[in-house]
Amino acid sequence: MKALDELTFDNRFARLGDAFSTHVLPDPLDEPRLVVASNAAMALLDLDPVVAETPVFAELFSGHKLWAEAEPRAMVYSGHQFGGYSPQLGDGRGLLLGEVYNQAGEHWDLHLKGAGLTPYSRMGDGRAVLRSSIREFLASEALHALGIPSSRALCVIGSNTPVWREKQERGAMVLRLAHSHIRFGHFEYFYYTKKPEQQKELAEHVLSLHYPECMEQPEPYLAMFSEIVERNAEMIAKWQAYGFCHGVMNTDNMSILGITFDFGPFAFLDDFDAHFICNHSDHEGRYSFSNQVPIGQWNLSALAQALTPFISVDALKEALGLYLPLYQAHYLDLMRRRLGLTIAEEDDQKLVEQLLKLMQNSGVDYTLFFRRLGDESAALAVARLRDDFVDLAGFDAWAEQYKARVARDGDYSEAQRRERMHAVNPLYILRNYLAQNAIAAAESGDYSEVRRLHEVLSKPFDEQAGMEQYAQRPPDWGKHLEISCSS
Ligand code: AMP
């Protein structure tokens, strides 16, 4: 375990120099205070969790103090936003403070979001408000606990600094951790500004530090791109299987590591709805829940375009062609497990599709359905769940198929079935209304609800005593909350 001043830095991205990022000091927040910290994320830096309660912790993660070895930098990138190319983006309000390596030899970027103006702030104020910082914190840690690759969050620091959005709010900072903050948009920036040398340097950096195993391949860049395709296919399969809607899948928000990244108006589905749009500025539904799958491919094509200086178009196309089959294989595998099935059968895809259609038509709670399906034997579970459906004949037909399918799957006890299914079907997810309750309390100075919700979501598969209220369908006010994309 380390104290805060014992972190070891190795700022590999900063060493790439001024063509890639600009030195900027964080602009401190007034009266910083700890809102919430993640012990699991602290452990990634070998930090003793008790240090979160010390005043210096809040000072370090609100821009008042800096390690001597930190080299705060704002990164430059570009990207496709809602399908159109934005030539100049970059860290407009976040800073890469430096890269820390831990005792296990892993490097972690420390990225401070909400740290003030940078050369890439454009019309923005460089700040992040408490509400969006809490949402990013809760989502990163909750996704990780579900087994969905994500950036991590160390803490949220609140303050008295006024920040103007639709109304006056308070500024906050979230400390984000990831092995890299390089986005698809980094490659696009150097491609479209026609800087082949820097683009090559960036590609070498990513290849050698993040995809070293690809360097052994005959075509290392192609191997790296194929790996990125595979990781994205797997990540999006997990989003779809668990009902996570990202909301702003612009290429500047897509990580080169295939992790969920840059949280905005994201949501987990309450009722299953394939057409759900969580971002209320997304008028055309470009990033609706079901569109995430083709958009994943669209984004990879945008990255492929930026990699044409290194890889032949034919090879890129072939690698892109892997996306959908890989996605489908990962998705079906997860959905089979969510249904409690252990072997694959040809018609499983249909079984899943039919169920989702029935759930869609009846507005069935996506998370609780699967959890309850594993509570008891297949026959008892479907008999109990039947009441949630409007199309009873449709559900009965599905239930008959499902029971027959379970019977063919194998002979296991109810207890084995429950254990296996509960290990993949969470009881607790980050419902928008739960986040909203925690934010409302935090905005009035009470951080206990954020902390409790974070605790509950860190063990989403384990039933926790006294936490029944976190495993309910949303109340009427909490359904279809409009989450502002201002943050
Ligand atoms: P986002 O939609 O949060 O992924 O941000 C898109 C771009 O806008 C990125 O370059 C951000 O750094 C920038 N940005 C977002 N909010 C602000 C803000 N309040 N101040 C400065 N830049 C911002």
Ligand code: MG
């Ligand atoms: Mg972004």
